[in-house]
Amino acid sequence: MNIERLKSVPLKNIKIDDLYWSKYINTIFENGIMYQWDIINDRIKGAEKSYSISNFMIAAKRKTGKFGGKVFQDTDTAKWLEAVAYSLEIKENKELEALADWTIDLIGDAQCSDGYINTYYTIEEPGKRWTNLVEGHELYTAGHLIEAAVAYYNSTGKDKFLKIMCRFADLIHDTFGEEEGKIKAYPGHPEIELALVKLYYTTGEKKYLETAKFFVDKRGTKPDYFSEEIKKRNYKFIFPELEGFDSSYYLNHKPVREQNTADGHAVRNVYLYSAVADIAYEYKDDGLMDTCRRVFNNIATKRMFITGSIGSSAIGERFTCDYDLPNNSNYSESCASVGLAFFAKRMLEIDRDSKYADILERALYNTVLSGISLKGDKFFYVNPLEVIPDVCEQNTSLSHVKAERQKWFGVACCPPNIVRTLASLGQYIYSTGEEELFVNLFISNESNISVKQRNVKVEINTKYPFKSSIDIKLNTEESTEFTLAVRIPQWCSLKSIELNRRKDFNYSIDKGYIKIKRTWNRSELLCIEYDMPAQFVYSNPKVRSDVGKVAVVKGPVVYCLEEADNGKNLGAIAVDCSAKLVERYEEELLSGTLTISASAERINDSGWENVLYSTKKPQTEQTKVRFIPYCLWNNRGKGEMLVWVRYKD
Amino acid sequence: MNIERLKSVPLKNIKIDDLYWSKYINTIFENGIMYQWDIINDRIKGAEKSYSISNFMIAAKRKTGKFGGKVFQDTDTAKWLEAVAYSLEIKENKELEALADWTIDLIGDAQCSDGYINTYYTIEEPGKRWTNLVEGHELYTAGHLIEAAVAYYNSTGKDKFLKIMCRFADLIHDTFGEEEGKIKAYPGHPEIELALVKLYYTTGEKKYLETAKFFVDKRGTKPDYFSEEIKKRNYKFIFPELEGFDSSYYLNHKPVREQNTADGHAVRNVYLYSAVADIAYEYKDDGLMDTCRRVFNNIATKRMFITGSIGSSAIGERFTCDYDLPNNSNYSESCASVGLAFFAKRMLEIDRDSKYADILERALYNTVLSGISLKGDKFFYVNPLEVIPDVCEQNTSLSHVKAERQKWFGVACCPPNIVRTLASLGQYIYSTGEEELFVNLFISNESNISVKQRNVKVEINTKYPFKSSIDIKLNTEESTEFTLAVRIPQWCSLKSIELNRRKDFNYSIDKGYIKIKRTWNRSELLCIEYDMPAQFVYSNPKVRSDVGKVAVVKGPVVYCLEEADNGKNLGAIAVDCSAKLVERYEEELLSGTLTISASAERINDSGWENVLYSTKKPQTEQTKVRFIPYCLWNNRGKGEMLVWVRYKD
Missing domain, CATH: 1.50.10 (Glycosyltransferase)
Structure with missing residues (x-):
């Protein structure tokens, strides 16, 4: 704790205009x-x-x-x-x-x-x-x-x-x-x-x-x-x-x-x-x-x-x-x-x-x-x-x-x-240190941020978390040397980074932040491309409730199955983790959102009427399932919802 | 309800000497x-x-x-x-x-x-x-x-x-x-x-x-x-x-x-x-x-x-x-x-x-x-x-x-x-009707049962539920015509039935009972052999808690995994339902009981220290697991117990 604590930027200096938020x-x-x-x-x-x-x-x-x-x-x-x-x-x-x-x-x-x-x-x-x-x-x-x-x-x-x-x-x-x-x-x-x-x-x-x-x-x-x-x-x-x-x-x-x-x-x-x-x-x-x-x-x-x-x-x-x-x-x-x-x-x-x-x-x-x-x-x-x-x-x-x-x-x-x-x-979204500007969250906005007592106009343009390219524009009122620190979330890997359309510049990576120390001028553009596909996430095997199950996640966004898309008895679904997850932005759905589709098999419950336990192994059928962001569930009426879904080998 | 209700036999007439009970x-x-x-x-x-x-x-x-x-x-x-x-x-x-x-x-x-x-x-x-x-x-x-x-x-x-x-x-x-x-x-x-x-x-x-x-x-x-x-x-x-x-x-x-x-x-x-x-x-x-x-x-x-x-x-x-x-x-x-x-x-x-x-x-x-x-x-x-x-x-x-x-x-x-x-x-164990003697449970005993006002000495010898052959001896004080009804439990199929060492006799099957109507004399012996192997039992797919899981059952006895036999984190186990279940009577274990062993795979949690969620699929290893009757759990100290176990395809 020898270093000074980072500070927030006043809300009045931040103007958010973001797809997700x-x-x-x-x-x-x-x-x-x-x-x-x-x-x-x-x-x-x-x-x-x-x-x-x-x-x-x-x-x-x-x-x-x-x-x-x-x-x-x-x-x-x-x-x-x-x-x-x-x-x-x-x-x-x-x-x-x-x-x-x-x-x-x-x-x-x-x-x-x-x-x-x-x-x-x-x-x-x-x-x-x-x-x-x-x-x-x-x-x-x-x-x-x-x-x-x-x-x-x-x-x-x-x-x-x-x-x-x-x-x-x-x-x-x-x-x-x-x-x-x-x-x-x-x-x-x-x-x-x-x-x-x-x-x-x-x-x-x-x-x-x-x-x-x-x-x-x-x-x-x-x-x-x-x-x-x-x-x-x-x-x-x-x-x-x-x-x-x-x-x-x-x-x-x-x-x-x-x-x-x-x-x-x-x-x-x-x-x-x-x-x-x-x-x-x-x-x-x-x-x-x-x-x-x-x-x-x-x-x-x-x-x-x-x-x-x-x-x-x-x-x-x-x-x-x-x-x-x-x-x-x-x-x-x-x-x-x-x-x-x-x-x-x-x-x-x-x-x-x-x-x-x-x-x-x-x-x-x-x-x-x-x-x-x-x-x-x-x-x-x-x-x-x-x-x-x-x-x-x-x-x-x-x-x-x-x-x-x-x-x-x-x-x-x-x-x-x-x-x-x-x-x-x-x-x-941001934090500032004595000589640092940290970008923590990727939310599109235009801001005026004081770094070393000088105003820096910052603009973030991104469709994160649905897309993973982030453009950060800096406009420094006067040339100022400071470190720009851009976070690499745990679920991202760095695919490409360009400063003013050039790849040859110095940066280091420290505690999950890309750090670029230089003198910043007017009209600087940092373009970052992360690799952040939709993925299956497993839990620690000690989590009894999740063992044998996966969650579908894209970046920070956890997805879920909802009855509105996938019918009743979501527990009968087992996704195929070896198949590809298909991402699709759906303009008309839930005020616009990215859905993820997966191949799955589903236990068929025909023949099980009035039978509670049986030595006959339940039959399965192939199907497709559609995931939506967890936060959006229950915006289409009452129904089942499930985050952790069984997977088949 | 035109027929009369069956009656119990007074306890004083029944002497139980049974392996299980x-x-x-x-x-x-x-x-x-x-x-x-x-x-x-x-x-x-x-x-x-x-x-x-x-x-x-x-x-x-x-x-x-x-x-x-x-x-x-x-x-x-x-x-x-x-x-x-x-x-x-x-x-x-x-x-x-x-x-x-x-x-x-x-x-x-x-x-x-x-x-x-x-x-x-x-x-x-x-x-x-x-x-x-x-x-x-x-x-x-x-x-x-x-x-x-x-x-x-x-x-x-x-x-x-x-x-x-x-x-x-x-x-x-x-x-x-x-x-x-x-x-x-x-x-x-x-x-x-x-x-x-x-x-x-x-x-x-x-x-x-x-x-x-x-x-x-x-x-x-x-x-x-x-x-x-x-x-x-x-x-x-x-x-x-x-x-x-x-x-x-x-x-x-x-x-x-x-x-x-x-x-x-x-x-x-x-x-x-x-x-x-x-x-x-x-x-x-x-x-x-x-x-x-x-x-x-x-x-x-x-x-x-x-x-x-x-x-x-x-x-x-x-x-x-x-x-x-x-x-x-x-x-x-x-x-x-x-x-x-x-x-x-x-x-x-x-x-x-x-x-x-x-x-x-x-x-x-x-x-x-x-x-x-x-x-x-x-x-x-x-x-x-x-x-x-x-x-x-x-x-x-x-x-x-x-x-x-x-x-x-x-x-x-x-x-x-x-x-x-x-x-x-x-x-x-028994029920009696006007002209019927029902055998409901297979518990070894010697009894004196009144059928049509006459005493019938009945002896059941069996190692049920661990074995599925049942010998029933009848000794009627006087020759008496009545129906002997012997239950076929839902988990049994009839493998063989012999009356006085002969297969050629008449019986019918009605509502899950083998019914033998004849005149019974002294020293009659009915030998029944049921098919009742240890089995995997599945639940109705609508039971969310059991979907993707099996229970191991032999006859009426539900089995469980216990930490004492299988270590911690039983949830990490998935049994192989295509492999054979091996039954073994263990004299020294839990005052003598039948255990059931199964092939299984187990999720290995090495590499998961301090990781709660990860895109890396958990690794599994082959193992054997031992099941004991559910009723016997927690007779060997405190530990985990599990009835419904995940299965792998």
């Missing part, structure tokens, strides 16, 4: 954010109620009534505001800005005189603040509000919301810490930690960073604060399902720096470790950074679904053990993939290693997107890799799995988390 | 029943407490204290007494009989003046009788006590217990029914119905049958009694996990005779349908009998694991939908296989069709036995077909699956249910 982003900007405004105002018929604005109205004494929803309902509004902030940074929208300002005023009115904000505790349990850190989600909620305030300030320059949240952050700083009279504890659900780091980065106020560090350091130390707190509350739980959970669920089974594997509730884990990476970097704490590397590595090499999702068990929404990756009963929450992207981004910025971007890209291109419909108005919370609608509707142990995207959820962490991620997608 | 039965008689006595007296260290005798002591006012355990704890004692009754019928044991008599006196003392018996409601909730039929388990508990009393009377001729239970049954009859002033409801957990039928058969008192019929007829009618009752209790639940369950869980989603599929809690289902079959027969109700056939058929052809177990979902311990048979997350409760045997036995007696015995045999030979250790002192509640200890210990959604048999359970329905089933195994 723009349809989603446009949908979010055109409809999604306003849909979500209607949701948080409880105006969408047939959707689960949010109560979020209503709760703020009551807490602000603008109306009377009862608190609605769960303890963390304020975060629906927070995440909406954060998404609005990003969208305003990218595109002016006076109406939206007015709604946001109105909402910020409302939050201000709901703030207590000492700075505290939380509608549940204000309305329902005044006087009970900070008495249920295990479940109360006050710090979690504060974290989301702080993230929103930081984003709104960065986007609009308006500081009202930031000041509101600084007052709350000051209160948190004064309430928690090792000092005499402060509460020596940490939140059940991490989130405040990464938010306080962001607030520190924005305000320069070090006490916010210190409080975040305190939360991380304290976690998992003895005596166990949570057990004591639960005892004090006479073992009464807001969420009764949490009662029997062990401390690893909360990531406080041991001090953070002693954790070697990715454990506990998946979202809590990656939110926490995002902050741990920040803090390890800020305090130059090599031991803590090694912890981050160990935990990240454990996820990436033993506990992550191929779709970049995490959380193998629905009960506890959590990590379980190495290689336990069930395809139909997993949780794979959309939020967890959002959080995994956060964690990966930080590791990438600190270690400058493409392997982190590989995971980031998998999470974004597959599970973050599968969580939202093409129209932007329906959402998955849970993202299985195998769905049979009859089964998930009738097997009560799979009731967490929905066969269709939903309008909203009572616990609605995921939909606005997806929306704020899409609205801020630009942050993942 | 006797080791278990002897263990039960020598240790198991006394172990269980210690359990219900809370004397086994490290085992979950039963509290059962203690609760009766308190209810009988022989001591003071608090009720312990769940509402249905009385059934531990009831099932113990039932097992004792069967054991005494088979073998005199004065000490055990004295303990049983002491316990019966205790139950008598715990009986209320009006006949009511239930220690939970007597101690904990006096005055609340019959107010929680959904969850209270009073009628369920009564049913088990009645079954025990009937068994004890049939075994010992002593009628004290029977009279105690008749008083309670009288109270139940006076409390429930269509008549004015009676409660018009039925139990949440069926069991009383089949017990009342047994009580009717033993006492001839028709009102018991009528009450059972009332419970069956009332179930699922509108208005829904349970919803009303739950409302009256202000939605308070004894078992909070039941709160969200729909009415199909309780089998009251529609009237019983309208049910077409096997739904709901698996044990409740088969206990209920055992009684429904009884009642359909007794009332010559063809419509209701067709319901039984439909439900049974749905189980047998769409909802039963190959091991004769049922219950695809842990949440709800229940049936789900057709072909949903997950191997590692299923419930497959031991009790449910016991209940399936009950249901199958009744259908067999009524329809005289071997297909019912096929299911009965599968349940007994596999899941009933897998529930108990070879030493008889440890038990499985849940019987998965695939276990990876790390996974079921760390995946919180699989916490119902134990990687090792347990000493006892807080909810201990299964262990005593297995013990009473083993103690009464003889009841399943």
Whole structure:
């Protein structure tokens, strides 16, 4: 950690116009954010109620009534505001800005005189603040509000919301810490930690960073604060399902720096470790950074679904053990993939290693997107890799799995988390160092990026991930020497590279990046051609759920079979891995997408009526099957879906 | 249903001495029943407490204290007494009989003046009788006590217990029914119905049958009694996990005779349908009998694991939908296989069709036995077909699956249910009609059976299921004409049959039975040779969990791979179905058993360290694997187990 951490490029400097992403982003900007405004105002018929604005109205004494929803309902509004902030940074929208300002005023009115904000505790349990850190989600909620305030300030320059949240952050700083009279504890659900780091980065106020560090350091130390707190509350739980959970669920089974594997509730884990990476970097704490590397590595090499999702068990929404990756009963929450992207981004910025971007890209291109419909108005919370609608509707142990995207959820962490991620997608494309410009993701865009205090106009043109040639144009306002670092994803090999139509130039390859150090001038063109055909991917043989199966993958995009293309009982299909995969861009399908066809054999179930077990070997027939990108499934009605398909030798 | 129902042969007339079964039965008689006595007296260290005798002591006012355990704890004692009754019928044991008599006196003392018996409601909730039929388990508990009393009377001729239970049954009859002033409801957990039928058969008192019929007829009618009752209790639940369950869980989603599929809690289902079959027969109700056939058929052809177990979902311990048979997350409760045997036995007696015995045999030979250790002192509640200890210990959604048999359970329905089933195994071997003697199971034994009021000494000698020749000796006290019906299991084909060493005699085959009608004399010998090699069995291609996999089966016995024989990561194995299965009886292994070896290939995981997904196809190597009977797994320490194994073409 002797080198400086890479930085993101402000969203306002990035203009995305991309084959894969723009349809989603446009949908979010055109409809999604306003849909979500209607949701948080409880105006969408047939959707689960949010109560979020209503709760703020009551807490602000603008109306009377009862608190609605769960303890963390304020975060629906927070995440909406954060998404609005990003969208305003990218595109002016006076109406939206007015709604946001109105909402910020409302939050201000709901703030207590000492700075505290939380509608549940204000309305329902005044006087009970900070008495249920295990479940109360006050710090979690504060974290989301702080993230929103930081984003709104960065986007609009308006500081009202930031000041509101600084007052709350000051209160948190004064309430928690090792000092005499402060509460020596940490939140059940991490989130405040990464938010306080962001607030520190924005305000320069070090006490916010210190409080975040305190939360991380304290976690998992003895005596166990949570057990004591639960005892004090006479073992009464807001969420009764949490009662029997062990401390690893909360990531406080041991001090953070002693954790070697990715454990506990998946979202809590990656939110926490995002902050741990920040803090390890800020305090130059090599031991803590090694912890981050160990935990990240454990996820990436033993506990992550191929779709970049995490959380193998629905009960506890959590990590379980190495290689336990069930395809139909997993949780794979959309939020967890959002959080995994956060964690990966930080590791990438600190270690400058493409392997982190590989995971980031998998999470974004597959599970973050599968969580939202093409129209932007329906959402998955849970993202299985195998769905049979009859089964998930009738097997009560799979009731967490929905066969269709939903309008909203009572616990609605995921939909606005997806929306704020899409609205801020630009942050993942580039990183800049003192003398480096990193290109991490291949998303077509035009940007203005500051390198060595000079503006560089950068343009990426590509049809990635469906095609694998990438053109990068650089236009430096003045000749400037810096290193351009272009990522080689793990699934790509370099086929050709030309700078200004010439092959004879110097570059090196380091940690998965092509590095070109030179003086850049106006009108430079780098053309890269990767080899990235659609491929069969196998899993580690220890993954019991995938053994004898393959996934079809092109670059970061994981494909799936859907009933709409391939009929019922997808399990009867076995693809022929020796035959060629045929790629075809289909303009009319699913708003335009690349499909992949394969040869396969299919077990014929004729003769099996009313026979459950038989010594007669099932007969097979030759067939063709069509794969579509996993993220696009269930945009054509309810039906089966399958990622890992059996293969025949 | 114009023909009379077949009858069982009294246990006292059957002396079993069998290669497959006797080791278990002897263990039960020598240790198991006394172990269980210690359990219900809370004397086994490290085992979950039963509290059962203690609760009766308190209810009988022989001591003071608090009720312990769940509402249905009385059934531990009831099932113990039932097992004792069967054991005494088979073998005199004065000490055990004295303990049983002491316990019966205790139950008598715990009986209320009006006949009511239930220690939970007597101690904990006096005055609340019959107010929680959904969850209270009073009628369920009564049913088990009645079954025990009937068994004890049939075994010992002593009628004290029977009279105690008749008083309670009288109270139940006076409390429930269509008549004015009676409660018009039925139990949440069926069991009383089949017990009342047994009580009717033993006492001839028709009102018991009528009450059972009332419970069956009332179930699922509108208005829904349970919803009303739950409302009256202000939605308070004894078992909070039941709160969200729909009415199909309780089998009251529609009237019983309208049910077409096997739904709901698996044990409740088969206990209920055992009684429904009884009642359909007794009332010559063809419509209701067709319901039984439909439900049974749905189980047998769409909802039963190959091991004769049922219950695809842990949440709800229940049936789900057709072909949903997950191997590692299923419930497959031991009790449910016991209940399936009950249901199958009744259908067999009524329809005289071997297909019912096929299911009965599968349940007994596999899941009933897998529930108990070879030493008889440890038990499985849940019987998965695939276990990876790390996974079921760390995946919180699989916490119902134990990687090792347990000493006892807080909810201990299964262990005593297995013990009473083993103690009464003889009841399943033969059935008699007016002029027929049916041989259903091939278990070596010597018996005295009454056919047409004449004693027939029958001896079966066989090493079935490991060998498939069966010798049946008949010794008729006087020459008697009757039909001997010998079952041809679905997995057998008839290779040769000789009567008194001659092949030229008449027989017919009808509904899976070889029927020989003649005058039988002294010293007749029927030698049957079945073809029943070890075989690969495939599942219906609609069973997603088994597609591309085979099970190795010999006759009724399902085999499995165990880590002790085949190392870790059994999922990496794919058997070669074209190669020969090699059978070998191994005297020293697992108290003597037949193993089956197969050729296989195995995915080699070298090169996969720290790689989760790769385009490199995993390499395989040739190997041999050894299968052991499923019921014997986990008798050699903790390790992986697998029934459905991938096959290579």
